Amino acid sequence: DxxxxxxxxxxxxxxxxxxxxxxxxxxxxxxxxxxxxxxxxKAPKLLMHTRSTLVNGDPSRFSGSGSGTEFTxxxxxxxxxDFATYYCQQYSSSSRTFGQGTKVEIK
Amino acid sequence: EVQLVESGxxxxxxxxxxRLSCAASGFTFSSRGMSWARQAxxxxxxxxxxxxxxxxxxxxxxxxxxRFTISRDNSKSTVYLQMDSLRVEDTALYYCARGDCxxxxxxxxxxxxxxxxxxxx
Numbered sequence: 001d002x003x004x005x006x007x008x009x010x011x012x013x014x015x016x017x018x019x020x021x022x023x024x025x026x027x028x029x030x031x032x033x034x035x036x037x038x039x040x041x042k043a044p045k046l047l048m049h050t051r052s053t054l055v056n057g058d059p060s061r062f063s064g065s066g067s068g069t070e071f072t073x074x075x076x077x078x079x080x081x082d083f084a085t086y087y088c089q090q091y092s093s094s095s096r097t098f099g100q101g102t103k104v105e106i107k
Numbered sequence: 108e109v110q111l112v113e114s115g116x117x118x119x120x121x122x123x124x125x126r127l128s129c130a131a132s133g134f135t136f137s138s139r140g141m142s143w144a145r146q147a148x149x150x151x152x153x154x155x156x157x158x159x160x161x162x163x164x165x166x167x168x169x170x171x172x173x174r175f176t177i178s179r180d181n182s183k184s185t186v187y188l189q190m191d192s193l194r195v196e197d198t199a200l201y202y203c204a205r206g207d208c209x210x211x212x213x214x215x216x217x218x219x220x221x222x223x224x225x226x227x228x
Contacts, residue, residue: 036152038152043202043219043220043221044152044202044218046215046216046218049207049216087152094211095168096154096214098154100151101151
């Protein structure tokens, strides 16, 4: 199975900051990488797929990059609504594994 | 508006069985694969099982193989997860999710609010 590793596990930041979350795959997944956002007590929400394609309606302060085994999610100008846990997921193989999550919390 | 509403969860003893249901609306149900995923308390997300729009193709995580069975009734726009031989480690919030394709979709684009399954020893 492909393992997905996110870093950091927790990130403390302030409104207006630029933050970056890294996701590493144990083998090449091309650009088959999605990012989900989950707020406490809520369902995960698909934020981005194919490495950098934003889902309709998501703000452009979210951006994705990378290919192969290393990917990043960047949030520019962090807003109060962005404090949440973010998960990457590979959908290159049938195991469709998730990273362990990165919690973005208020500093 | 896409809506996915899970039901059927609860407290069940080790070794017991439970059937989860997910009622879908707001899209052409038969044209989308559907999945179940779960989240243990305080933990991350884990894919459990998927089924194609026609119901002919199914897939399972290793943790679910041989114990869980996914099925769907397109006339009722409902997907099911039959869970047998339940273990303590199956305790989790179970989510129903819509696939982004008609087949066994590896990517999901909408998730329900989840239903809690607690397996007690």
